[in-house]
Amino acid sequence: MAPSFMHEVIDVVDAKKVKEMVAKKSSQLMGSMSGSGKMPPHKHCRICHEAIPIKSDPRICKNQECIEQNRKDEKNQKTVRIAMFVFFGIFAVPYVLVLVTGILG
Numbered sequence: 870m871a872p873s874f875m876h877e878v879i880d881v882v883d884a885k886k887v888k889e890m891v892a893k894k895s896s897q898l899m900g901s902m903s904g905s906g907k908m909p910p911h912k913h914c915r916i917c918h919e920a921i922p923i924k925s926d927p928r929i930c931k932n933q934e935c936i937e938q939n940r941k942d943e944k945n946q947k948t949v950r951i952a953m954f955v956f957f958g959i960f961a962v963p964y965v966l967v968l969v970t971g972i973l974g
């Protein structure tokens with residue numbers, strides 16, 4: 870008898886605690902939402918995700934590290950593009966040669 874009764878009491882207390890906690894959390898959330906007000910349209914830096922003006926181009930903040938990182942990324946993209954082009958060429962040249970020799974032969 871006693872243990873199950875105790876269990877019920879604990880359950881009630883826990884439920885109350887949980888309810889209180891949820892209320893606290895939600896009020897905190899509401900407070901932070903109303904406190905910041907309406908956010909103007911903005912973008913985020915692609916490196917550090919800092920909020921930046923929507924007109925920012927390239928899509929990075931004024932942080933020197935981000936500028937540097939962006940430059941490196943652009944360089945990498947260029948390198949990848951060239952590598953793909955070369956790779957394609959390696960496969961395309963024999964194909965074209967076979968095609969041409971087929972036509973000539």
Ligand SMILES: [Zn+2]
Nearest residue numbers: 914917930935
């Ligand atoms: Zn940044």
